[in-house]
Amino acid sequence: MRVLLVDDEQELVETLAERLGIRGIEARWATNGDAALELIDQEDFNLAVLDVKIPGINGINLRKMIKEKCPQMKFIFMTGHGSQDDFAAGSAETGVDYYLLKPVTIDELLHKMNELMKK
Amino acid sequence: MSFLNKIKPEFWDHRLFASGPYGSQFNFRRTWYAAVFVTSAVVLAPLMFMAVMDYRATRHDVETDILLRTSRLVSNTRRTLSYFLNERKSALDFVVHDNNFTLNVNPKRMEQVLENLKKSYGGFTDLGCIDHLGIQCVYAGPYNLIGKDYSDQEWYQQAVKRGEYISDVFRGFRHVPHIVIAVKYYPSEGGFFRVLRATLDTGKFNDLLSDLEVDGHGDAFIINHEGVLQTPTRSHGKVLERITLPIPDFAPETRVFEWETKKGIPLVIGYRYITGTPFILMVVKHKQELMKAWYNTRKELIGFLAISVAFILFVILWGATYLVNRIFQSDQKLIVSLHQVEYTNKMASIGRLAAGVAHEINNPLAIINEKAGLMKDLFLFKEEYKQNDMLMRLLDSILGSVTRCGRITKRLLGFARHMDVSVQSINLEEVVREVLGFLNKEAEYRSIQISIEIAENLPNIDTDAGRLQQVILNIINNAFAAMENNGHLRVKASMADKNNIVLIISDTGCGISESDIKRVFEPFFSTKTGKGGTGLGLSITYGLVEQLGGIIDVTSEVNRGTTFTITLPLAIKEKEMKNSCEYS
Numbered sequence: 118m119r120v121l122l123v124d125d126e127q128e129l130v131e132t133l134a135e136r137l138g139i140r141g142i143e144a145r146w147a148t149n150g151d152a153a154l155e156l157i158d159q160e161d162f163n164l165a166v167l168d169v170k171i172p173g174i175n176g177i178n179l180r181k182m183i184k185e186k187c188p189q190m191k192f193i194f195m196t197g198h199g200s201q202d203d204f205a206a207g208s209a210e211t212g213v214d215y216y217l218l219k220p221v222t223i224d225e226l227l228h229k230m231n232e233l234m235k236k
Numbered sequence: 237m238s239f240l241n242k243i244k245p246e247f248w249d250h251r252l253f254a255s256g257p258y259g260s261q262f263n264f265r266r267t268w269y270a271a272v273f274v275t276s277a278v279v280l281a282p283l284m285f286m287a288v289m290d291y292r293a294t295r296h297d298v299e300t301d302i303l304l305r306t307s308r309l310v311s312n313t314r315r316t317l318s319y320f321l322n323e324r325k326s327a328l329d330f331v332v333h334d335n336n337f338t339l340n341v342n343p344k345r346m347e348q349v350l351e352n353l354k355k356s357y358g359g360f361t362d363l364g365c366i367d368h369l370g371i372q373c374v375y376a377g378p379y380n381l382i383g384k385d386y387s388d389q390e391w392y393q394q395a396v397k398r399g400e401y402i403s404d405v406f407r408g409f410r411h412v413p414h415i416v417i418a419v420k421y422y423p424s425e426g427g428f429f430r431v432l433r434a435t436l437d438t439g440k441f442n443d444l445l446s447d448l449e450v451d452g453h454g455d456a457f458i459i460n461h462e463g464v465l466q467t468p469t470r471s472h473g474k475v476l477e478r479i480t481l482p483i484p485d486f487a488p489e490t491r492v493f494e495w496e497t498k499k500g501i502p503l504v505i506g507y508r509y510i511t512g513t514p515f516i517l518m519v520v521k522h523k524q525e526l527m528k529a530w531y532n533t534r535k536e537l538i539g540f541l542a543i544s545v546a547f548i549l550f551v552i553l554w555g556a557t558y559l560v561n562r563i564f565q566s567d568q569k570l571i572v573s574l575h576q577v578e579y580t581n582k583m584a585s586i587g588r589l590a591a592g593v594a595h596e597i598n599n600p601l602a603i604i605n606e607k608a609g610l611m612k613d614l615f616l617f618k619e620e621y622k623q624n625d626m627l628m629r630l631l632d633s634i635l636g637s638v639t640r641c642g643r644i645t646k647r648l649l650g651f652a653r654h655m656d657v658s659v660q661s662i663n664l665e666e667v668v669r670e671v672l673g674f675l676n677k678e679a680e681y682r683s684i685q686i687s688i689e690i691a692e693n694l695p696n697i698d699t700d701a702g703r704l705q706q707v708i709l710n711i712i713n714n715a716f717a718a719m720e721n722n723g724h725l726r727v728k729a730s731m732a733d734k735n736n737i738v739l740i741i742s743d744t745g746c747g748i749s750e751s752d753i754k755r756v757f758e759p760f761f762s763t764k765t766g767k768g769g770t771g772l773g774l775s776i777t778y779g780l781v782e783q784l785g786g787i788i789d790v791t792s793e794v795n796r797g798t799t800f801t802i803t804l805p806l807a808i809k810e811k812e813m814k815n816s817c818e819y820s
Contacts, residue, residue: 132606197598219598220605
């Protein structure tokens with residue numbers, strides 16, 4: 118399983134990628150939408166973990182753009198914000214996209230990933 | 237007192253709560269006073285002025301009329317009296333000139349003349365002739381007066397001096413009151429003068445006056461210039477007594493004046509000097525009697541005025557009370573609405589602030605979480621650290637704290653989410669637990685026991701979660717304030733009927749007295765005066781429940797506790813919601 122992590126907090130995605138690596142999951146990270154799209158072009162991914170609020174292209178638009186390039190891609194949203202908009206994003210395609218509120222435990226994230234990949 | 241309390245308008249005991257430059261505008265009692273005073277002054281002043289003017293004018297007219305009538309009566313009576321006396325005097329004149337009276341007139345002839353006079357005029361008693369020495373020489377009449385000497389009598393002297401004389405009433409030799417008319421003449425054969433004297437019976441004279449009908453218990457009589465009564469009176473003395481009234485000053489015409497007796501009885505007195513005689517005609521009337529008709533009119537006038545004033549005052553009082561009360565009520569509504577807006581805005585601001593804080597904290601929290609997680613991962617792979625319980629405990633403690641912080645921020649976000657006005661399907665138990673989550677710590681410190689009994693299978697309700705949250709928070713806050721430590725808060729929810737659910741929140745606090753319980757939902761009613769209570773919490777709660785289409789009720793027992801019962805519809809109508817939202 119190859120995972121793409123996108124969040125404006127570099128320290129977060131960096132550490133998370135390392136932790137996933139320890140658990141045998143290959144993860145790459147980006148801190149903005151453009152960098153993320155660049156990585157998509159270069160490599161293949163099964164799953165993307167996106168923050169809703171990232172500089173430049175926001176998480177929801179980024180998801181659409183990635184979906185166009187890789188229709189098979191699965192998504193998990195991760196946010197520090199709990200407003201209605203975030204929920205709307207989460208419920209846009211219920212059962213396909215997961216919504217997680219920061220801070221997320223690694224076990225919770227892995228559980229969701231596995232659940233999503235099985236579908 | 238209880239009647240006064242019943243009719244007392246709402247604003248009367250209203251406490252002045254506004255301050256600042258416009259504070260006085262909220263003194264409704266003063267507004268009421270001003271309205272009543274100004275309106276009364278504007279309405280009653282002209283009415284009173286008109287009434288007084290009318291009263292004075294009418295009274296003046298009545299009094300003038302009384303004086304005029306008296307004056308007329310005096311004039312007419314005087315004419316009659318003058319005529320009576322002049323007629324008899326002229327008759328005597330005629331007798332002396334026509335009958336060719338000689339010095340020694342035949343007594344028989346005298347008697348015949350007297351008889352003729354009695355027949356033609358009446359009132360004559362006797363007739364006599366007095367010579368120049370004052371001795372009666374011829375006499376016809378019932379008394380034996382031949383040879384009587386009249387030389388020192390006033391009437392004789394005056395008749396000799398003036399040629400004719402009408403005496404006042406006196407008793408004379410016969411000791412009977414009579415009037416003398418004397419005419420001086422010279423016998424046709426020459427020689428000394430003689431005086432023809434006739435006595436008039438006062439009865440006929442008196443009849444002239446006693447036949448008069450004088451209104452107002454009045455009296456008509458004659459006095460001489462010394463104030464001695466000449467004719468009988470009803471209440472002013474007997475004939476030949478002095479009258480108690482003043483002798484009026486001489487005037488050539490009829491005069492009327494007002495006079496008060498020693499006993500304070502007002503009299504109207506009309507008089508006239510009868511020229512050529514010693515008589516003064518007087519008509520005395522009791523003013524009170526004459527004014528009787530006026531007193532009746534006055535009674536009616538005052539009665540009418542009193543009824544008018546009472547009616548006007550009633551209308552003014554009613555009108556002012558009604559208007560000021562209406563202003564007061566709309567003011568109260570406005571104030572409550574304003575406070576509700578303020579309160580809602582405040583809650584929304586707190587919500588936004590909470591959301592902002594939660595978001596800002598969540599990111600660094602996530603980093604701490606990942607870093608500590610990575611450390612733990614790394615340690616787990618290295619045997620030397622794996623055995624170090626202390627390090628593992630420290631890392632678990634960090635991760636545990638992060639999880640705890642995460643729960644708090646999640647709750648804050650949940651609170652913020654509900655600040656938006658919208659109808660959504662909610663689980664009542666979740667909302668109750670969310671609200672209680674904020675108060676858990678306080679409950680723990682104060683050893684307050686909280687029990688939640690939500691009926692199983694309670695359906696979700698479509699309502700505004702934010703408002704419901706505020707309602708529950710306000711009531712539970714109040715319950716916490718009312719309870720001592722070790723209290724017990726009970727939250728129950730069940731179906732009321734197929735369309736409504738009922739939420740019951742009861743505490744074991746100090747309770748609300750019977751007199752206060754009716755007022756707890758009124759704005760600005762607070763028993764926590766001076767302890768920071770605004771008295772708005774429950775009134776806002778009441779408004780919010782209404783907006784949710786529900787009903788709130790309260791029962792309480794002093795020192796036992798208070799129970800709030802909220803009945804809410806399972807689904808609130810969107811339309812209702814929009815209407816009620818215009819306030820907030």
